[in-house]
Every structure is written in C-alpha cells, then in structure tokens.
Amino acid sequence: MKKLFTIFGNPVSHSKSPLMHNLSFKGLNYNGCYTRYRLEDGAELRNRLFELNIAGANITVPHKEEAFKACDELDEFAQKVGAVNTIINKNGKLYGYNTDAPGFLKAISEFKNIKEVLFLGAGGTAQSTSIVLRDAGYKVTLLNRSANRLERYKKEGFETYTFESFEDKKKFDLVVNMTSAGLEDDSLPCPIEILEAVIPKAKACVDVIYGKETPFLKFAKKHNRPTKDGSDMLLYQGVIAFEYFTNHQFSFEEIKKYMQKAFIL
Numbered sequence: 001m002k003k004l005f006t007i008f009g010n011p012v013s014h015s016k017s018p019l020m021h022n023l024s025f026k027g028l029n030y031n032g033c034y035t036r037y038r039l040e041d042g043a044e045l046r047n048r049l050f051e052l053n054i055a056g057a058n059i060t061v062p063h064k065e066e067a068f069k070a071c072d073e074l075d076e077f078a079q080k081v082g083a084v085n086t087i088i089n090k091n092g093k094l095y096g097y098n099t100d101a102p103g104f105l106k107a108i109s110e111f112k113n114i115k116e117v118l119f120l121g122a123g124g125t126a127q128s129t130s131i132v133l134r135d136a137g138y139k140v141t142l143l144n145r146s147a148n149r150l151e152r153y154k155k156e157g158f159e160t161y162t163f164e165s166f167e168d169k170k171k172f173d174l175v176v177n178m179t180s181a182g183l184e185d186d187s188l189p190c191p192i193e194i195l196e197a198v199i200p201k202a203k204a205c206v207d208v209i210y211g212k213e214t215p216f217l218k219f220a221k222k223h224n225r226p227t228k229d230g231s232d233m234l235l236y237q238g239v240i241a242f243e244y245f246t247n248h249q250f251s252f253e254e255i256k257k258y259m260q261k262a263f264i265l
Contacts, residue, residue: 042066103237182214
C-alpha cells in the first residue's frame with residue numbers, strides 16, 4: 001500500500017519538496033508518493049490531512065503556527081517554539097515536529113566566528129530558529145516591520161526592533177532574511193537604509209528563500225559578503241523530515257545522497 005505525503009502551503013507551486021522526497025522514496029525503495037497542496041485557510045489543515053488520508057506532511061508559510069494547533073502530540077522542540085513544519089499521522093493522531101531549526105543550524109555551521117545574528121522578519125521560521133540558535137550559543141536580534149509580531153520575542157528575552165526604532169549600534173556577524181520578500185517580487189526585507197548600515201559590517205548573509213538570487217542576496221553580493229540561499233537549510237530539514245516520515249529506517253547520509261539530487265535537476 002503506497003503511503004501519501006504532501007506539503008501544505010500558500011504559495012506552494014515553487015516547492016522543491018515533492019522532488020526531494022520522491023527521489024528519496026525511489027532511491028531507497030520506499031513505497032511512498034509526495035504531492036503538493038495549496039491551502040488557503042490554515043485552520044482547514046487537520047481536516048484536509050484526514051480527508052486525503054495523508055501519512056505525513058510538511059507545512060510551509062504561512063501555516064506553521066496553525067499546524068502547531070492542529071497536532072495532538074508535539075515533540076519537545078515544537079512545543080518550545082510554537083511552530084510545526086512536519087506532521088506524522090499515526091493511527092489517527094497527529095504528531096508535530098519542527099525540522100526547520102536543526103536544518104538551519106546545520107546550514108550555517110560552515111560560517112566561522114559568528115556570534116551576533118540579525119533576523120529580518122519574525123514569522124514562523126524565525127520563531128523556531130531564534131530559539132535553537134540561542135540554545136546553541138548565538139545571540140539573536142529580531143527586526144520586523146510591525147511591533148505586535150515582536151511581542152513574544154520580547155517576552156522570551158530577545159532584543160527586538162521595528163524599522164522605526166532600529167539603532168545601528170552594533171555589528172552583526174550574520175544577517176538573515178527570514179521573510180518572503182523577494183520570493184515573487186523584487187522587494188527587500190526592510191528599508192535599504194538599514195541594509196546599508198548592517199550588511200557592510202557583516203561576515204555573511206543568508207536568505208531562507210532558495211532557488212533564486214533575491215534582491216537581498218544581490219545587495220549582499222554587491223558588498224562582497226559571502227552569501228547562502230535557503231537550499232542547504234531546505235535539504236537538511238527535508239532529510240530530518242524524511243527520517244520521521246519513514247520512522248527512522250534510513251540514516252541521514254543515505255537520505256541526503258538521494259535528496260540532494262533535487263538541487264541539480
């Protein structure tokens with residue numbers, strides 16, 4: 001019996017996840033098939049999962065917080081961050097995990113001597129990643145257009161700024177675009193004056209968007225900063241999600257071998 005997996009998101013047509021997972025199912029001889037599903041209303045997630053008889057799903061923007069609410073059981077990390085990007089349906093119970101943050105941590109580990117990190121944006125991905133980075137010894141500051149998104153981070157002890165309140169007082173080693181700015185347009189994640197203040201002093205710049213050179217990355221390259229798009233993060237979180245999908249039957253390296261082919265096709 002073939003197991004059905006999917007990715008829920010909006011937009012979702014650009015997602016590489018179906019290719020990544022299907023290559024791995026085929027390569028590892030696992031009887032699974034992975035599709036994509038454009039979900040307008042995140043509150044419908046739980047119903048859709050059961051209606052379509054989905055064995056496991058990834059959740060991308062903007063539904064990671066709704067996915068958290070849809071689960072019956074949450075692993076410790078997902079509980080801590082309030083955002084879920086991987087759901088397993090085990091006998092009618094939904095188990096939620098977050099593989100974004102460990103994937104991100106692995107992706108930035110190649111940049112050396114990074115201590116101070118600036119996140120542009122404060123959505124679901126920033127939520128999980130800020131906590132895993134802090135636990136790993138990084139100092140994270142968040143910058144966001146609106147103040148209300150920043151409330152929870154303030155409560156958790158993070159330094160936060162809005163575009164208006166931002167002060168260029170410290171040097172950030174790593175600047176990360178956590179927004180979808182540049183995914184489908186040519187917008188920057190924050191006012192250009194802020195980028196002009198922080199990027200020339202940074203050691204590296206990362207964009208969680210993958211598969212295209214965003215205006216943010218172009219700006220960083222213009223200032224000769226080392227850059228990285230979201231491909232490695234996507235790959236690593238995908239491998240970890242696949243481990244959950246297949247109940248840890250395969251090793252990280254085995255899965256990675258097939259999954260990374262999606263990035264050269």
